[in-house]
Amino acid sequence: MTMHALSTPEDAKALRENRARIAGRLVGRERELELTLAAVAAGRDIVLEGPPGTSKTTILRAITEEWGIPLLFVEGNADLTPAKLVGHHNPARVLREDYSPENFVPGPLLEAMQQGGFLYIEEFNRAPEDTLNTLLTAMADRSITVPRVGRIEAQPTFRVIASMNPYDNVGTTRLSTSVHDRLNRLAVDYQSTADEERIVALRSGASGALGERMIGDAVAVTRATRSHPDVCQGSSVRGAIDTVLVAGRLAELRGVDAPDAEGYPELFYDAMIVALSGRIHLDEAAETTAEAVLREIWEDRFVLEPHKAAPG
Template sequence: MTATRGGAPFQPDAAEGPLSAASGADSVVASRERIASGVVGRERELELTLAAVAAGRDIVLEGPPGTSKTTMLSAITAEWGIPLLFVEGNADLTPAKLVGHHNPARVLREDYSPDNFVPGPLVEAMQQGGFLYIEEFNRAPEDTINTLLTAMADRSIAIPRVGRIKAAPTFRVIASMNPYDNIGTTRLSTSVSDRLNRLSVDYQDADAEEAIVALRSGATGPLGERLISDAVAVTRATRRHPDVRQGSSVRGAIDIVLVAQQLAQLRGVKHADAAAYASSDDYTELVFDAMIVALSGRIHIDEAAETTPERVLREIWEDRFILEPHAAAPG
């Protein structure tokens, strides 16, 4: 299969999938520039991921939720004109759900045949030359993960009563894992790890997260600008709080801004009064209320801590709006 974008073919090597030496270099550079235009603050990670998949390799992206992993993969597959098939790794993901199964009703009528086989996401990705993206990879059962070994090593799998399925050149297995969450997870076997490249994807810096929040929320003006700055600051503080096992991703900051904007309207804040309101005590209370809605379900308290999400968020709010301004005051 040859994936195209705008009529320009993406031409991997037939055997392994890397770009051809002659035209591939220019092609992958052009792809990177187009893809990067839609991804905020992930230049290095995007370049490394693109290099791996362009080389025909499978890869695991290891990092917390909300760190643009899906955004990067969506941008790459959109650029290549191929599908991105999502699978959630959990205890219910059986080999049959991943590979596919024969339609029971048709089997009763017709017996087993290739025609009544219903492809699972693995077979679909192989046939369509897409990326099979397995989130929470290490939550899937070991026998399900092992089903991928042949697909990754040989770029083909044998299915009983169907035959051998060969992968199209752009087929890749992409996995993601959260290093901060080890409850209900399994350790990857050496056989699986040996077939996967790995890239750690951590949280972005404050400037990049502010740019993401501005883009996703559409907030502008004096009120919007302060909301963006404060929302990112308190969200990042959840990742440093000693009682929090895992803090919120940038999605929490986006929702703080969106919720706060609606609260401001509900509380009668007019556009002409926005600048003055952003400097008032009412504004800080508005941010706290938005924090409770947007962050209390996103932070995970350490099991040994005798506190609640609401108390933690109140501490973070006080640090931001009471202690920090007081410490910065003259004298």
């Protein structure tokens, strides 16, 4: 199927089949998948804007696996220079052979262009301006000229995918109008409680009455970190997954084998401290600690409203 545009009914049918197969690899995210797939199938580059742990990478990996193309990761930061993005000549070979196309080592941008892959730049708005300008050329022309190497033409499936975290502006730069003009945009927020519980169950492997309670409690307290007044950014679903995994091992160590066992509440609090305390970011004006915030969330769940946490 041509990924530039849909010109025939056969192309449209193939795209719908793509969507159905990819959706089978995801938990929820039907709308986000459909919109992202529509954009990249139309030949467009896109920025996915949302907090960490909201399935952005999962969606992209599923699409590239379905298309049979690579997904190349780059972290946007001050060290991401144009040379690191484009590539460089091997210094040892240059000394022996002088500069030549044969001793050029492609960077992730050229690899993605030559292999027709997705170049996925996380924390896009942390990259230096001259690096973004290099990307603009590749996005606008679908080609790039490298000194002493020549012109590199992108394969038809080459895309630039960027991600940004709207809750984190420390160390970021404001993107220019020309950058925004080259990118489509999709906001990707946290999933529903039910979807997050399905994700945690799938990733943790927890089962049985005890496992089911841990999953429900972990998702509830993790979601509570996102709305606590002293927290500027709460934990993603990864925190809930780790809470269940740690709690499961603690249960084995302490001999807790039932959801209504006497030691379960304190066991769960200890798992929260390990799994969540490093994942929540407190407001700069908050005069508290991550541990105190988590204790408050735990008390809301297990002390003030114990019926919400009770099994069944």
